């Protein structure tokens with residue numbers, strides 16, 4: 001009992017720390033700054049002291065304001081940290097329900113969720129996808145999964161379907177319907193999910209996107225910020241397919257046969 005509880009706390013803390021790293025990475029990548037630099041306040045450019053840089057805790061203690069200039073700290077920071085922590089706890093919870101599980105699967109899935117959350121945040125905020133992240137992650141997860149016995153054909157076919165689906169739309173619409181970033185997210189989805197779950201995830205992305213658009217229209221917020229990057233829905237759909245995809249497919253096929 002104590003072991004399980006301390007594992008949850010450990011995953012929560014690692015999630016917080018990686019969420020904080022994700023925020024730093026997002027800012028540096030967008031502003032083309034080095035990862036080695038110390039964090040600074042985007043308003044007054046003063047270096048942030050280590051004790052003001054503790055994930056979640058500092059935001060609460062500082063009441064969301066910079067210690068030096070009192071400007072607001074973006075809500076993105078605590079939200080991403082907290083969500084990342086919850087996702088890591090979720091992964092541990094998910095695997096602990098199995099009779100046997102490997103630590104490798106847990107680490108891999110935590111890494112995948114880190115990458116998906118990064119794409120989600122970056123695409124939502126800047127309406128663009130960092131190719132270095134999607135292509136780098138595709139290569140990394142392809143090799144790592146191969147090493148741990150994944151089926152190369154399944155991953156390759158998934159990648160072809162995922163990337164091909166968007167490439168086709170890109171060519172037909174001359175780049176109007178989808179962006180080049182979506183093609184590369186499609187590639188990553190295929191490698192992470194395999195071909196069956198990739199098709200499911202694409203379908204889920206359109207359903208989630210459709211539902212969200214209706215909600216935006218009903219809330220009459222559509223005029224405010226019409227553009228929600230499709231990559232945002234793709235990451236959410238990949239997450240759903242990763243953990244519940246097989247169940248959804250089984251349920252679906254039982255329904256029609």
Ligand SMILES: [Zn+2]
Pocket residue numbers: 041042043044045046066067068069070071
């Ligand atoms: Zn400041």
